[in-house]
Amino acid sequence: MQISVTTGDFHTMKKNVAVIFILIMLSCPPAARCLGTDMYVVDIPALNVRADSNEKANVVGIVKAGQKVLALSSAGGWTLIETADGLEGWVSIRYLSTDPPSEIKDEPAAAQPTTLREKFQAVTIENQSLKEENIGLTTRLNEQTIQMGAMEDSFQALKKDADAYHQLKDTLVQKETELKEKNNRIAAIEKKLIDQYTAVAIKWSLVGAGILLVGYMMGARTKKKRSSLL
Template identity: 30%
Template sequence: MKSYLKFLIMMSFLWLSAGSVLAEMAYVTDELQFMVRTGKSTSNKIVAIARSGDRVQKMETDGDWTYVKLADGKEGWMLGRFLVPDPPGKVRMITFEREHERLKQRFSSLEKEAAELREENKNFKKTLTEKKTNLEITESAHRQLKEDAAEFLALKEEAAKMRKELEAQDLLVKDMDARLLERNIKMFALGAGVLLVGMLLGGSMRKKKKSSFY
């Protein structure tokens, strides 16, 4: 009798253990396949297979069946209830992910260009400062040597030349500042785009998680 009870207890334990293993979580796949046939019946020959997210061209509808043309040119009948006007959630999510990655790469590229422009602008400003210093030295020497006619004319010509170079450098720096401002504006706009696409992607993923319970 005791041996029989021990046997029952052991079998109950094994049954409960097996039940707990079988009760693990699982998800229904969205990688579905749909048969494209030569006619409007499941008994007709299969000519192609359409998968979730494939784009097809609707050629004709007859009751529950729709005649379609696939991207590879194959044609046939498939059940129309599997066709929807908009891309499925997975395709939209992949599109969002690609756009998000493209925006991040573009943002990174603009950020690099802006850094290069800042460095170039810094070098131009340094050169401009040096030219201003040289101009001040030249003008000072010009004032001291203006009594000497020959040297006065030469220094005057050199000062005029340097003044023109200085004006050109000033215009170049202003142009660099304008380009840098434009890059910063583009970076801000792209940063906002990355954030918006990230939010849309996050919302799409949350909706997908909720829909998996139905």
């Protein structure tokens, strides 16, 4: 069986295919028309990349404003993307655009090394930069080590001063206790001396009174004798 296709039939089929393609394109959201192409993050400083196409899904990463991503599929206002470093997840369609930001449009493409010599030079420059960064980190580490040593010395000095202070405080408390005991002994001795002085004073007072009494009695007797003689 031989099928013949006329020129008119061919144009009709071509027109139908074009209409079907246009209808398919119009039935998809704007972001879905660009699936499999590069898109850019716009209108937000940082956009959460989620594990599923809903706002409650876990955040697996972020993409920043102007970052280029690859659109893989689309569903319900969400687009599945993949970044250059392998991050894959869902983001909101409204923050994606096929047009790069102006600063990215105007930025000239960086020259990529092509020859082995250029690649070697690029690696050498990067290695030198890493060495300088390592030297800087080592210097800061040494400075921090010195600071830590100084802080340790200060801590030990403070600890030594604290020990000396506590020792001096203990000595002071001990001396205060000894002084209190000495004051108590002095007070006891003073009381004993006062008691002895009082006893001696009373004794001598009694002796004096006795002498006066004896003298008075002797005088009275002598006076009586004289009176009897007269």
